[in-house]
Amino acid sequence: MEYYNYILVTSVLGWCIAQLLKTMINLIKYKKFSVERLFGAGGWPSAHSAMVCSAAAGVYRVEGVASTQFAIMCIVALITMYDAMGVRRAAGQHAKAINRINRILESKPASSGKPLEDIAQAANTSIAVMKEYLGHTPFEVASGAILGVILAFVMPIKI
Structure with missing residues (x-):
């Protein structure tokens, strides 16, 4: 098995999946494709929350709950989600x-x-x-967070 940067790949993939979901939801809702929804902030699910929560969950899987890296990622995730809702x-x-x-x-x-x-x-x-x-509603942030955590546990640490 080869190693890859699991945490970085998982985090970026979480952002991409959330942005694609947001774009598809917008397309279904308004029957119009919007490039802005593909890259822009706001909407459901929160791509920022998906990214930082997948990073935090990834660090948890690699370094453990007692690690400094996990503590730092949890703080970054909480600040990011608070800012998005506030x-x-x-x-x-x-x-x-x-x-x-x-x-x-x-x-x-x-x-x-x-x-x-x-x-x-x-x-x-x-x-x-x-x-x-x-920004985001609490539901949009929570949805992104759940998406990120699930993704981090589905992605293999080694390939």
Whole structure:
């Protein structure tokens, strides 16, 4: 048997599988292929969670639960998943709200004489549509984590 970098291969494969699932789910749901879903953040399942959890589970299998490497991977996985459900999810929700406000303001008459609308009209000329898929729901993160752990236990350590 030959050795390969089991942890790296398993982690990258976890990310790839999650991104492919996300793209297929998007294709089924919207009946349209999106390259952005193939590489972008957000959506179900979380590719970030799949990647870090497969790495953590892989380190567990290779080094054991008492190893420093396993402890470090668990910390990295928890930080990554917390960030996906917290900061990045909030940023996506803010982007949705801002995009909604911009659509409302764009539908207003050009010169209403109201200062707020005049400011909004001036701002709309330089504001692009913001990306809304950035973070994850707890379900999306948990699904990615489960995918990653299962993959780490299915993949052989040696080939």
